Amino acid sequence: MTLQLLQEIDRFDLRWTCDDCVHLGEGPTGAFCNHGWPGLSRRGASPLRPGDALVFCKEFEGY
């Protein structure tokens, strides 16, 4: 994660977390991935900083 990427995320409102994915479901026990992937990435879970690693889900599909 570079400072330039952080600035572009803000400028272009880039989205990649499960919160913005059509495959995120909600059930009685909480949120889950309809494709069965563990470890949901949630928007705002922790602030991004330069040097952080980002993990992208290849099945992400935005609204």
Ligand code: SF4
């Ligand atoms: S498909 Fe990927 S991005 Fe979408 S909800 Fe599942 S884990 Fe998250």
